[in-house]
Amino acid sequence: MLLALAIGGFGLWLGQTPSFADYGRGVAAIPRPEPAPIPEPEPEPEPLTLEGFVIALDAGHNSQNAANPQVINALVPDGRGRMKACNTVGTMTANGYAEYEFTWDVVDRMRALLDAEGATVRLTHEGDGVGPCVDERGQFPQTHGADVMVSVHGNGSENPAQQGYFAILSEPPLNEAQGQPSRALAASLMAALAAEGFTQSSAFEGGVMLNSEQGTLNHSERPVVIMELAEFHNPEEAEAVQDPEVRQRYADALAAGLTDWLLAQ
Numbered sequence: 001m002l003l004a005l006a007i008g009g010f011g012l013w014l015g016q017t018p019s020f021a022d023y024g025r026g027v028a029a030i031p032r033p034e035p036a037p038i039p040e041p042e043p044e045p046e047p048l049t050l051e052g053f054v055i056a057l058d059a060g061h062n063s064q065n066a067a068n069p070q071v072i073n074a075l076v077p078d079g080r081g082r083m084k085a086c087n088t089v090g091t092m093t094a095n096g097y098a099e100y101e102f103t104w105d106v107v108d109r110m111r112a113l114l115d116a117e118g119a120t121v122r123l124t125h126e127g128d129g130v131g132p133c134v135d136e137r138g139q140f141p142q143t144h145g146a147d148v149m150v151s152v153h154g155n156g157s158e159n160p161a162q163q164g165y166f167a168i169l170s171e172p173p174l175n176e177a178q179g180q181p182s183r184a185l186a187a188s189l190m191a192a193l194a195a196e197g198f199t200q201s202s203a204f205e206g207g208v209m210l211n212s213e214q215g216t217l218n219h220s221e222r223p224v225v226i227m228e229l230a231e232f233h234n235p236e237e238a239e240a241v242q243d244p245e246v247r248q249r250y251a252d253a254l255a256a257g258l259t260d261w262l263l264a265q
């Protein structure tokens, strides 16, 4: 109070006179303006988990392959100095459900999940054409700026008792990306499939087939794995792959495994 009086006195001493507004302050009839509400700070938007990542997805085979043998039987470089067929028609169940229908649907569901997490998803094809050839598929991640590629397949073992998913890795690796990063990717995808309740194949040790002949793997300069999700000649799995809910579970698992792997990089 003493200080206020002192300041007031100092003002008067400087020759200031009370303004008209100062007189108004004491009058009850004139409402004082409400103080402006302090705006709530805008909540920062949650960053999407996979923002900034570019993911290549490769649906094995294609719907028009069978109708175009001259295209898919043409020879292309296999990535190890030999030549092999551009592509194949893939397998099918006893009642005619084709591998390409399955792979396309799973990849399309994965695209939706990963896109919702903020990733940029690029597909090697849209499921309605021929090919592309395996060399083009393998080069796809580096030609499309992808950090990683997952190629989705279904297997057609001669043995109807064989069942379950397995991974295929390039062996021996032709570059660093095909080595440890791809092995870790396969492990992450398989762990997610197991967590989703799917069975790992007993046909290959640790659920991993090491293979030198896959053009899709050989040509890739980014971490890459082929996932054979189910056996189309096994009666139980042949039925399962035709169930959209099961295909959604495959997509959920692969998207989760891919997300885990990407976030660990």
Ligand SMILES: [Zn+2]
Pocket: 060, 061, 090, 091, 099, 153, 154, 155
């Ligand atoms: Zn296949």
